[in-house]
Amino acid sequence: MSTQETVNVTIWNEFIHENKSDVVKAIYPDGMHNALKKNLEAVNPNLNCRTATLQQPEHGLTEEVLANTDVLIWWGHVAHSEVDDEIVERVRQQVLSGMGLIVLHSGHFSKIFQKMLGTNCSLKWREADEKERLWNIEPSHPIMAGIPDYFELAEEEMYGERFDVPTPDKVLMVSWFQGGEVFRSACTWQRGHGQVFYFRPGHETFPTYHNEHIVRVIANAAKWAKRPFTRLTHEAPNSMELEPVPNPSKEHIVDANQ
Ligand code: ZN
Numbered sequence: 001m002s003t004q005e006t007v008n009v010t011i012w013n014e015f016i017h018e019n020k021s022d023v024v025k026a027i028y029p030d031g032m033h034n035a036l037k038k039n040l041e042a043v044n045p046n047l048n049c050r051t052a053t054l055q056q057p058e059h060g061l062t063e064e065v066l067a068n069t070d071v072l073i074w075w076g077h078v079a080h081s082e083v084d085d086e087i088v089e090r091v092r093q094q095v096l097s098g099m100g101l102i103v104l105h106s107g108h109f110s111k112i113f114q115k116m117l118g119t120n121c122s123l124k125w126r127e128a129d130e131k132e133r134l135w136n137i138e139p140s141h142p143i144m145a146g147i148p149d150y151f152e153l154a155e156e157e158m159y160g161e162r163f164d165v166p167t168p169d170k171v172l173m174v175s176w177f178q179g180g181e182v183f184r185s186a187c188t189w190q191r192g193h194g195q196v197f198y199f200r201p202g203h204e205t206f207p208t209y210h211n212e213h214i215v216r217v218i219a220n221a222a223k224w225a226k227r228p229f230t231r232l233t234h235e236a237p238n239s240m241e242l243e244p245v246p247n248p249s250k251e252h253i254v255d256a257n258q
Contacts, residue, residue, distance in 0.1 A: 005046040007226045010069040011036050012061065014076040014083075015053040017204040024204045032075055032202075035209050036218070043219040054079055059087050066090060070227040071100035073218070074107045075202065081111075088112050096192030096233050100225025102218065105202030108163070113198070116191050117165050123183070124160035130178035132156040132201065134185055134213075138172045143186065143197065143220045151213045157203035159183045165198070173217075175200060186217065192233050195225040 013033035017024040028035045033051040040047050052060025054076075066072070072091065076083070088111045095101045095116060103113045108121045132153045136144050160181030168187035175185040185200035199217060201208045208214055241248060 007044075007047050007222050008068055008070045009040065009047050009049040009073060009222050010052055010061070010065060010071075011040075011049055011073045012052045012059070012075065013054075014079045015055065016078055021205070027205070027207050028209070032204065032209060036073065036075075036215075039209060039215045040219050040222065043215055044223065047219060047222055054082060059083060061087050061091060063090065066094045066099065067230070069094070069099055071102060071222045071225045073102045073104065073222070074110060074112060075104045076110045077106035077204065080109055083111050085111070088115060092116060093232075093234065095194035095196065098193040098227040098230050100195045100197070100222070100227060102197045102199065102221050102225060104199055104218075105157075108159075108198065113196075116196055117189065119166060120164045122164045123162070124158075124181065126158040126160075126179065127203075128158065128179065129155045130158055132158070132178075133176045134201070135174045135176070136172070137174055138170060141170060141172050142224045143188075143217060144172055145220050146216050147213055147220075153201060153206070153208060153211060153214075155206050156201055156208065157206075159185075159200055165189075173200075193228065193231055197221045197225055 011033045013031055015031050015033065018028050018031045033053065037049040037051055041049055052065065091112050092115055101116065103110065107113055108123060114121050133150055135150045136147050138144055158177040158179055158181055161183055163184055168184065168189055170188045171184045173186035175183045183200060187198045189196045199221065201214055
C-alpha cells in the first residue's frame with residue numbers, strides 16, 4: 001500500500017563483481033542491490049525497494065518501472081559501456097521530470113551520472129586498504145539526520161580531488177584518507193525537477209553497505225530525493241498571452257532560403 005510517506009525506490013546494480021569474485025560474494029552473497037534493499041528497509045520501513053540489474057531485459061528499467069520509481073539508486077563499475085544509451089536517456093528524462101537519482105561510488109563514471117552533470121566526473125583513486133574519515137559539514141541538512149560529526153571506515157578505496165563535477169548545490173560530507181587526500185563525498189545537484197545525490201563510499205571488496213552510518217545516509221537521501229511530481233520538460237510550447245500584446249497574431253518567420 002502506498003502512503004504519503006512511502007518512497008518507491010529502485011536499486012540498480014550491474015551485478016558483476018558478486019558473480020566473479022569470492023571476496024565480494026562473501027560480503028554480498030545476494031548481490032549489493034539485495035543487501036542495500038534489506039538494510040535500507042530496516043532503517044526506514046517507508047522505503048519500498050525493488051531491484052534491477054544490467055542483465056535483465058531493458059536492464060530492468062522499463063518505462064513502467066521508472067514511472068513508478070520515486071528514487072533510482074545506481075551502482076556500476078566495470079560495465080558502464082554496456083548500459084544501453086536508450087535506457088540512459090530514458091532515465092535522464094525521468095530525472096528531469098522529477099525522479100530522484102542517487103549515484104554511488106564508482107557510478108561516478110556511469111553514463112547517466114556524466115550525462116546528468118555534463119562533465120567527465122573523473123577523480124584520483126587508489127586501492128590500498130586505507131582508512132577513510134568522513135566529516136559531516138552540513139548537519140542541518142535532512143540527508144545528514146542522525147549522522148555524527150564524523151565517522152570512519154576502517155578500509156576503503158581512496159578517491160581524491162579534483163572530482164570533475166559542476167560545483168554542487170550542497171557538499172554535505174568531506175572525506176579524508178589515510179594517504180592524505182580529501183574528497184567531496186556527499187554532493188547534491190538539482191537537474192530539471194529532479195534531485196541528484198552522489199555518495200562516494202562503497203568499494204565492492206569492503207562491507208561498506210553494511211555500515212550503519214552509510215546505510216543511514218542513503219536512506220535519508222532516498223527520502224530527500226523523492227519525486228515531488230512528474231512534469232515533462234522536453235517541450236518548449238508557444239504560449240498564449242495573458243494580457244493584450246501589440247501583435248498577437250505575429251507568425252514565427254522561417255527564412256525560406258535556410
Ligand atoms: Zn571501487
